Amino acid sequence: MKIVQINSVCGSGSTGKICVAISEMLTKRGIENYIFYASGNSDYPLGKQYMSSLEIKIQALKSRLLGNYGFQSKRATKRLIKELEKISPDIVHLHNLHGHNVHLGLLFTFLKENKIKVFWTFHDCWAFTAYCPHYDMIGCNQWKTGGCHACPQKNHYSWFFDRSKQLFSQKKELFCGLALTIITPSQWLADQVKASFLKECRVKVINNGIDLSVFRPRKSNFRKKYNLEDKIVLLGVAFDWGIRKGLDAFIELSKSLDDRFKMVLVGTNEIVDKQLPGNIISIHRTRNQIELAEIYSSADLFVNLTREETYPTVNMEAIACGTPVMTFRAGGSPEMIDDTCGVVVEKDNIKVMIDTITKVCSDGTFDRSDCVKIAGKYDNNQRLLEYIETYVC
Numbered sequence: 271m272k273i274v275q276i277n278s279v280c281g282s283g284s285t286g287k288i289c290v291a292i293s294e295m296l297t298k299r300g301i302e303n304y305i306f307y308a309s310g311n312s313d314y315p316l317g318k319q320y321m322s323s324l325e326i327k328i329q330a331l332k333s334r335l336l337g338n339y340g341f342q343s344k345r346a347t348k349r350l351i352k353e354l355e356k357i358s359p360d361i362v363h364l365h366n367l368h369g370h371n372v373h374l375g376l377l378f379t380f381l382k383e384n385k386i387k388v389f390w391t392f393h394d395c396w397a398f399t400a401y402c403p404h405y406d407m408i409g410c411n412q413w414k415t416g417g418c419h420a421c422p423q424k425n426h427y428s429w430f431f432d433r434s435k436q437l438f439s440q441k442k443e444l445f446c447g448l449a450l451t452i453i454t455p456s457q458w459l460a461d462q463v464k465a466s467f468l469k470e471c472r473v474k475v476i477n478n479g480i481d482l483s484v485f486r487p488r489k490s491n492f493r494k495k496y497n498l499e500d501k502i503v504l505l506g507v508a509f510d511w512g513i514r515k516g517l518d519a520f521i522e523l524s525k526s527l528d529d530r531f532k533m534v535l536v537g538t539n540e541i542v543d544k545q546l547p548g549n550i551i552s553i554h555r556t557r558n559q560i561e562l563a564e565i566y567s568s569a570d571l572f573v574n575l576t577r578e579e580t581y582p583t584v585n586m587e588a589i590a591c592g593t594p595v596m597t598f599r600a601g602g603s604p605e606m607i608d609d610t611c612g613v614v615v616e617k618d619n620i621k622v623m624i625d626t627i628t629k630v631c632s633d634g635t636f637d638r639s640d641c642v643k644i645a646g647k648y649d650n651n652q653r654l655l656e657y658i659e660t661y662v663c
Contacts, residue, residue, distance in 0.1 A: 278369030308371035337431030398466035400434035456602025479650030490564035505569035516575025566591035592638035
């Protein structure tokens with residue numbers, strides 16, 4: 271059996287790391303496999319880059335100018351198809367295709383004509399909308415009530431033309447009628463797929479996992495370093511801080527909590543720093559994942575105020591380090607929370623957030639050992655085995 275994965279990146283970012291982890295698992299089992307990727311640098315020996323960074327920039331610009339997001343990159347896609355023809359894979363496993371890295375028409379026509387078995391991990395909602403990876407914040411349901419048109423988020427993807435009706439129609443025609451298994455990291459996203467034009471496809475939920483040898487309770491001098499030894503530490507971790515990740519809600523929360531509490535945000539930058547009040551500690555990046563695990567372990571409560579989410583890894587990382595989670599009811603974020611490790615609150619209800627945080631941190635609602643006990647279900651090795659099992663079903 272030969273398996274090819276196709277993604278925007280290889281070894282970097284969440285999707286790139288998932289690709290490499292799957293590849294390593296396949297290699298251990300003696301299965302020939304490759305990862306074709308478009309952007310970034312990777313030294314992974316089975317990674318094959320088929321686009322240059324200049325090509326990606328040019329295709330991104332053309333997509334913005336013409337509005338035909340997903341239907342650029344013809345030349346690069348033809349190169350990719352030639353490589354696929356050489357390998358003649360039994361399975362093609364798709365990941366993110368919205369990094370200006372393929373022409374959907376060319377790729378899916380090839381897959382259909384060659385009757386290749388296709389698996390596609392949806393890391394967001396882009397495959398069944400015209401433009402949008404996420405739509406919760408604007409409450410748009412056009413994708414399931416007749417088809418995308420007059421896209422309210424068009425300006426994020428196209429400077430001039432709204433091609434949403436055309437793109438939606440093209441995707442529907444290309445993706446339907448294919449021997450396709452869709453994999454989603456959350457039940458929430460699986461339910462979204464079942465409400466879309468892809469409802470007839472086989473859908474398999476495989477939760478993302480984490481490395482439990484890294485994310486576990488760890489001792490450190492973090493509290494002493496930041497003078498937090500007598501504080502209740504509330505932690506937020508993200509790598510694209512903004513309204514979607516709830517930055518404004520954190521700022522509002524910081525104004526309402528008393529001096530017993532101290533907030534720490536990880537993954538910030540100079541632009542975010544300018545928006546933060548003085549009572550929020552800003553950490554731009556950690557040296558490695560072990561340092562991040564030390565910070566999780568030092569917090570009293572992990573606070574996830576994301577407003578759009580598929581299945582946030584940060585929740586799992588916090589719980590595995592023994593830190594309970596409070597999250598907004600957004601996408602798949604509540605799915606990893608039960609009454610032993612966290613609490614779910616409705617989006618944007620500041621009063622409920624304050625009351626919940628105060629209660630949880632004052633009366634010892636959660637036991638850190640209970641959080642660690644359930645972390646076994648996040649084991650990345652077990653999740654990867656599910657991919658192998660899905661391939662052969």
